[in-house]
Amino acid sequence: MKGFVPTPAPLVDHMVDKLFRSAPPTPSSTLLDPGCGAGAFVEGVIRWCTRAGAPVPWITALDSDPARLREARQALPHLDRITLLQEDFLAPRREQFDYIIGNPPYVAITGLDSVERARYRRQYLTAVGRFDLYALFFEQALRLLKPDGRLVFVTPEKFLYVQSAGPLRQQLAAAGVEEIELIDEGAFAGLVTYPAITTASRRKVGQVVRVITRDGASRQVPLRGTGASWLPDVNGVPRADAPHNLTDAFLRISCGVATGADGIFVMRDENVPPALREFAYPTISGREIGVGEQPRPRHQMLIPYKLDGELLTEAELGPLHAYLAHPARRAQLSERTCVARKPWYAFHENPPLGDILRPKILCKDIGARPWFVVDEEGVIVPRHSVYYLVPKDPGMIHGLCDYLNSPSVSDFLVANCQRAANGFLRLQSHVLKRVPLPEHLVTDAQMAIA
Numbered sequence: 001m002k003g004f005v006p007t008p009a010p011l012v013d014h015m016v017d018k019l020f021r022s023a024p025p026t027p028s029s030t031l032l033d034p035g036c037g038a039g040a041f042v043e044g045v046i047r048w049c050t051r052a053g054a055p056v057p058w059i060t061a062l063d064s065d066p067a068r069l070r071e072a073r074q075a076l077p078h079l080d081r082i083t084l085l086q087e088d089f090l091a092p093r094r095e096q097f098d099y100i101i102g103n104p105p106y107v108a109i110t111g112l113d114s115v116e117r118a119r120y121r122r123q124y125l126t127a128v129g130r131f132d133l134y135a136l137f138f139e140q141a142l143r144l145l146k147p148d149g150r151l152v153f154v155t156p157e158k159f160l161y162v163q164s165a166g167p168l169r170q171q172l173a174a175a176g177v178e179e180i181e182l183i184d185e186g187a188f189a190g191l192v193t194y195p196a197i198t199t200a201s202r203r204k205v206g207q208v209v210r211v212i213t214r215d216g217a218s219r220q221v222p223l224r225g226t227g228a229s230w231l232p233d234v235n236g237v238p239r240a241d242a243p244h245n246l247t248d249a250f251l252r253i254s255c256g257v258a259t260g261a262d263g264i265f266v267m268r269d270e271n272v273p274p275a276l277r278e279f280a281y282p283t284i285s286g287r288e289i290g291v292g293e294q295p296r297p298r299h300q301m302l303i304p305y306k307l308d309g310e311l312l313t314e315a316e317l318g319p320l321h322a323y324l325a326h327p328a329r330r331a332q333l334s335e336r337t338c339v340a341r342k343p344w345y346a347f348h349e350n351p352p353l354g355d356i357l358r359p360k361i362l363c364k365d366i367g368a369r370p371w372f373v374v375d376e377e378g379v380i381v382p383r384h385s386v387y388y389l390v391p392k393d394p395g396m397i398h399g400l401c402d403y404l405n406s407p408s409v410s411d412f413l414v415a416n417c418q419r420a421a422n423g424f425l426r427l428q429s430h431v432l433k434r435v436p437l438p439e440h441l442v443t444d445a446q447m448a449i450a
C-alpha cells in the first residue's frame, strides 16, 4: 500500500503535545487521524490524556490499507470513543473535527497511476505540477478542520519551497500556521528526508509563525501568503523585498562576455602572438574561480571593440583582421546566429568595456556554493560563465565582497537561486540584484556617492 512510514512513539508524543498543550480536549472533542496505519497516533493520544487526566476525545482513525487497519484493530483498546474505518481519506467527505493529527503518506506523482492523477487534479487545488500525496492530505485536512480547530502533521519539509507546493503554502497561510519545527532525519531513522512538523491553528491567521530550526533556535517570522517559497522566511534570511538591495551599491550586475566563439577569441596567455597583444585582455572563466582563491587569469581574450563599446571597423582591426579572417576561422565565425544582425567578427553580445574594465567582484555562474572574488585592478574580462558586479564606490569593494561571502547572503542565494542539474546553484543577475543590502553598507554607499 502507498506510503507507509510508521511514526516512532517519541515523535508521536512530541506531536500530540503540540496538539493539546495549549488547548486540551474536552469530553465532547473530536479528533481525526487520517492514514492511521497501525494506530501510532491513537496510542499517543491515549497516553497524553491518561498522563494529563484529560478525557480521550472522540477519535476517528482511518486508513485505506486493510492490512494496516487489522494491525490497528489488534493494537488499540476497544473503546466506543475510537472508530476505525477502512476508507480513502481523499474521497469527498464532510464531517469536521476539533483536532487532526497524522503522518500522511509521502507518495510522489510518479507513484500514482494516471486515473488517480487525473482524479486528484480534478478534486484538489494542491494537485498541481509534480505534487505529492501529502499535499492533498493537508488540503483535505484543512477543509475538515473546525473553525477553531488544531492540526499537527509531520511531512517532508519540501512543501516549504518547491514550486508545485505554492497552492499548499497559500492554503496554509490562509488557514493559519502556528508553528513549523524542522526536525532531525534521525527521528525517522533516516526514512524521511528533512522532516518538518507543521501546527496549523485557525486562530493564528495573519499572525507570525514560530519557526524552530534543526539547531534548536526558535524565531517568529511572518510567512508569505502569495505561494512564494517560505525558505527565506524560515531560514531567517532577509526578505527579497528588503528596502535596500545590491542595486543600491553596484553600477552593474551582469553576466560576463559572450563571444559566441571562445575557441577563436580566447587563447592561453603564452600563445598570444606579439602582434595581437594590443587587442588582448586577461580573461577568466567560472571554472577558474575557486573557493578561497584569488582570481588568476591564465587566458587572454582578443576583443575587436573600442573601450566605449563600439565595434572596430575591419580597417581598424589591423593584425587582428588577418587572424580572424583566416578561412577556417572566418567560416566558423560566420556560422554564429548573431551574424544575421551583426558583422561577421562581432561578439555575440557587445561587451560594455567601460564598465567591465573597472574594479569589480566576480563569481562563477554555477557552483555548489557561491564564492565572490575581487578584481581590484579592474583588468579582467569575465567570460560568459562568470557574473560581475561593478561597485559604485571602488573603495567599498572589499567590504561588499566580504558581505557577499557571508552566511546570510549564501543562505539568500541558496533559498532563491535555481538549481542546475547536479543540484548546484545557478546564479542569475535578477536574483543577485535582489540580495538585500545591510544598513551599514547602504550608508557607506550613500556617503560615497554624496
Ligand SMILES: C[S@@+](CC[C@H](N)C(=O)[O-])C[C@H]1O[C@@H](n2cnc3c(N)ncnc32)[C@H](O)[C@@H]1O
Pocket (backbone or CB within 6 Å): 001, 002, 003, 004, 005, 006, 007, 034, 035, 036, 037, 038, 039, 040, 041, 062, 063, 064, 065, 068, 087, 088, 089, 090, 102, 103, 104, 105, 106
Ligand atoms: C506515513 S504512513 C503513517 C502511518 C501512521 N499514521 C503512523 O504514523 O505510523 C501513511 C499511511 O497512510 C495510508 N494511506 C495512504 N493513502 C491513503 C488514502 N488515500 N487514504 C487513507 N489512508 C491512506 C497508508 O496506508 C499508511 O498507513
